[in-house]
Amino acid sequence: xxxxxxxxxxxxxxxxxxxxxxxxxHFVFTLNRLFFxxxxxxxxxxxxxxxxxxxxxxxxNEEKVARQILDLLVxxxxxxxxxxxxxxxILDLLVxxxxxxxxxxxxPINDFSSDETRIILDEYAANYPFIKPLHRYEGQRGKxxxxxxGMKMAKGEIIIVFDADYLPPRGILKDIAVSFNDPEVGAVxxxxxxxxxRTNLLTRLLDLERTGGYQVDQQARYNxxxxxxxxxxxxxxxxxxxxxxxxxxxxxxxxxxxxTFRLLMKGWKVIYANRAECYEEAxxxxxxxxxxxxxxSRGHNxxxxxxxxxxxxxxxxxxxxxxxxxxxxxxxxxPLVLLLALLDSLALFFLGEMQIxxxxxxxxxxxxxxxxxxxxxxxxxxxxxxxxxxTSRVLLLPMLxxxxxxxxxxxxxGFFEAVIDKITGRSATWIKTKRFRKKxxxxxxxxxxxxxxxxKKIEVTES
Amino acid sequence: xxxxxIYYHRAYRKITGSGWLFLIELALVTLPLSLFILFxxxxxxxxxxxxxxxxxxxxYLPGAxxxxxxxxxxxxxxxxxxxxxxxxxxxxxxNFIISLALIIFLPYAKRGKNIAxxxxxxxxxxxxxxxxxxxxxxxxxxxxxxxxxxxxxxxxCMWLFIPIILGMALLPLPAPILPKLILIMFALMYxxxxxxxxxxxxxxVISKLSVIYMALLFFAFGPLIDFVYIVGIYCFYTSRxxxxxxxxxxxWKWLY
Numbered sequence: 221x222x223x224x225x226x227x228x229x230x231x232x233x234x235x236x237x238x239x240x241x242x243x244x245x246h247f248v249f250t251l252n253r254l255f256f257x258x259x260x261x262x263x264x265x266x267x268x269x270x271x272x273x274x275x276x277x278x279x280x281n282e283e284k285v286a287r288q289i290l291d292l293l294v295x296x297x298x299x300x301x302x303x304x305x306x307x308x309x310i311l312d313l314l315v316x317x318x319x320x321x322x323x324x325x326x327x328p329i330n331d332f333s334s335d336e337t338r339i340i341l342d343e344y345a346a347n348y349p350f351i352k353p354l355h356r357y358e359g360q361r362g363k364x365x366x367x368x369x370g371m372k373m374a375k376g377e378i379i380i381v382f383d384a385d386y387l388p389p390r391g392i393l394k395d396i397a398v399s400f401n402d403p404e405v406g407a408v409x410x411x412x413x414x415x416x417x418r419t420n421l422l423t424r425l426l427d428l429e430r431t432g433g434y435q436v437d438q439q440a441r442y443n444x445x446x447x448x449x450x451x452x453x454x455x456x457x458x459x460x461x462x463x464x465x466x467x468x469x470x471x472x473x474x475x476x477x478x479x480t481f482r483l484l485m486k487g488w489k490v491i492y493a494n495r496a497e498c499y500e501e502a503x504x505x506x507x508x509x510x511x512x513x514x515x516x517s518r519g520h521n522x523x524x525x526x527x528x529x530x531x532x533x534x535x536x537x538x539x540x541x542x543x544x545x546x547x548x549x550x551x552x553x554x555p556l557v558l559l560l561a562l563l564d565s566l567a568l569f570f571l572g573e574m575q576i577x578x579x580x581x582x583x584x585x586x587x588x589x590x591x592x593x594x595x596x597x598x599x600x601x602x603x604x605x606x607x608x609x610x611t612s613r614v615l616l617l618p619m620l621x622x623x624x625x626x627x628x629x630x631x632x633x634g635f636f637e638a639v640i641d642k643i644t645g646r647s648a649t650w651i652k653t654k655r656f657r658k659k660x661x662x663x664x665x666x667x668x669x670x671x672x673x674x675x676k677k678i679e680v681t682e683s
Numbered sequence: 684x685x686x687x688x689i690y691y692h693r694a695y696r697k698i699t700g701s702g703w704l705f706l707i708e709l710a711l712v713t714l715p716l717s718l719f720i721l722f723x724x725x726x727x728x729x730x731x732x733x734x735x736x737x738x739x740x741x742x743y744l745p746g747a748x749x750x751x752x753x754x755x756x757x758x759x760x761x762x763x764x765x766x767x768x769x770x771x772x773x774x775x776x777x778n779f780i781i782s783l784a785l786i787i788f789l790p791y792a793k794r795g796k797n798i799a800x801x802x803x804x805x806x807x808x809x810x811x812x813x814x815x816x817x818x819x820x821x822x823x824x825x826x827x828x829x830x831x832x833x834x835x836x837x838x839x840c841m842w843l844f845i846p847i848i849l850g851m852a853l854l855p856l857p858a859p860i861l862p863k864l865i866l867i868m869f870a871l872m873y874x875x876x877x878x879x880x881x882x883x884x885x886x887x888v889i890s891k892l893s894v895i896y897m898a899l900l901f902f903a904f905g906p907l908i909d910f911v912y913i914v915g916i917y918c919f920y921t922s923r924x925x926x927x928x929x930x931x932x933x934x935w936k937w938l939y
Contacts, residue, residue: 614921621911
């Protein structure tokens with residue numbers, strides 16, 4: 221029994237050390253983002269020779285949102301007088317054409333849709349020559365498989381991916397594409413901003429998480445030359461590179477994280493564009509969110525099992541990149557570590573070892589999980605909100621305690637699913653995130669334009 | 684359209700400040716406060732126990748509630764000595780069954796799933812307790828005084844950590860140091876007052892109801908809840924500061 225108690229105590233101490241490590245890491249990110257030199261993105265490059273791009277939009281039963289993303293992308297390519305009525309409505313806000321349409325190709329990928337997605341895409345293809353839908357009703361379903369087929373059809377040098385619920389603003393295509401003028405850049409990630417923040421508590425809390433994750437975490441990792449992560453949407457990559465690397469693995473649910481590590485292992489740079497903001501629809505119900513985060517966890521942990529050792533022995537990465545990469549790989553394993561630590565401390569409690577639970581370790585443990593459990597500690601989210609100019613949403617920070625338990629539960633399930641995938645070699649089935657937008661609903665983002673509250677101070681006069 | 688005033692885009696905003704200056708400030712604020720706590724915790728715990736004794740005495744026979752002292756860290760700590768009530772077999776079993784039912788059914792809640800999962804967490808702790816007291820009630824290793832000791836020592840650790848945690852979170856914010864210092868001291872005072880009230884309630888529960896709830900009280904309503912108000916105080920101040928900084932041209936810098 222003494223040995224059991226010793227092991228339990230060692231595990232608790234181990235968990236505390238790990239969590240303190242993560243807390244310090246995020247605190248360093250927070251200070252870096254707030255005080256230190258910010259590494260600028262490539263948006264100031266003015267180049268008349270923009271690269272040809274193909275936009276891939278995987279769609280499975282996306283009739284609620286398909287028109288809106290296509291309208292917004294159309295206005296990126298065509299001058300006002302050449303677009304349809306829906307697009308004109310957006311143009312009232314977005315003003316002008318943005319990317320040369322002869323260098324732009326949009327491939328919405330209808331991935332086994334049974335609703336009106338196919339009809340909508342064909343309608344757009346009839347109106348706009350650069351929209352070339354790909355209808356898939358054979359082969360493997362899911363985003364990685366859809367992207368692979370889309371890439372075979374794509375003519376652009378650069379692939380830019382958007383999920384169907386995204387609302388790309390004017391300028392984002394150029395912002396993302398221009399970075400590929402740097403020959404070392406393999407992939408680029410932009411910033412994701414929820415558009416339906418005001419819907420309910422969940423969307424508000426997700427907005428807080430996103431804010432901390434992008435405004436501070438991703439930018440700080442970019443500043444510090446660590447590992448910014450390609451997130452699979454609002455981002456792009458070089459088609460020839462990814463094709464040469466074997467395209468996407470259709471058995472991995474987190475194809476974005478997998479691509480990040482695959483590119484890094486081959487010496488390519490993955491960069492972050494905080495300026496390239498794009499609106500997304502955050503899940504509006506906890507059930508949908510649970511499925512989404514479970515899928516992310518399963519996919520991320522699949523990547524962790526695959527790249528843990530290659531990352532350690534990689535000759536292409538610096539020591540600090542490897543260290544950050546390891547912490548990044550384990551990020552979806554930590555909630556399970558915490559869950560086990562909770563069981564561990566309960567066991568110690570009933571075994572009469574209250575003192576270790578009572579001591580400093582208990583406080584560190586509780587403090588760490590209250591912060592890290594939500595991926596971004598409270599101080600990181602607070603600073604991110606401050607930088608964003610947000611005044612009210614930060615008041616919801618204490619509510620993230622409920623997200624902690626929720627995340628821990630479903631991430632742990634996702635972890636076990638990834639373990640079973642690894643052991644049995646089974647294929648994962650892609651589960652699409654449900655959309656909440658009303659069909660043919662408001663195509664204009666609910667947030668004020670421009671989105672920054674500090675920018676509300678801009679005085680605009682008609683010329 | 685023309686813009687007469689253009690502020691920095693939020694993407695690369697930053698503030699003036701120095702990491703080193705922050706570390707110096709952190710040391711100057713947190714060390715004296717933590718040292719102060721270290722020297723006055725015997726006094727605080729004594730006052731806490733006197734209040735608890737006064738409140739609880741009216742519910743118990745004379746002599747059932749008394750204040751004792753033990754050594755802790757560098758000095759003595761004061762505790763309430765009180766007897767815990769062990770649950771009957773039926774109470775233990777009912778607790779076990781109810782907790783099990785909650786764990787099985789709550790994950791299927793259609794609404795408020797986040798709250799439901801939180802209650803699953805609470806039920807899981809109570810399930811362990813219920814199972815323990817159903818199977819091996821005589822093996823329960825703690826008395827009321829053990830729990831009292833656990834609580835008070837945890838509170839002292841919490842008071843020592845509040846200046847550090849809140850100092851780390853508040854000091855980088857672009858505002859004068861005095862309001863931050865006041866806020867940290869407010870958080871400490873709140874913690875002492877809230878901690879005293881909670882101490883009385885916890886002792887009442889384990890002595891009048893049952894020690895079966897000891898684990899639940901400590902793991903779910905102990906330090907975890909302390910972090911909720913610490914974060915609450917931080918976000919209240921950050922929100923106020925964000926409002927104040929809106930449109931302030933002097934605070935924000937760009938890139939360098």
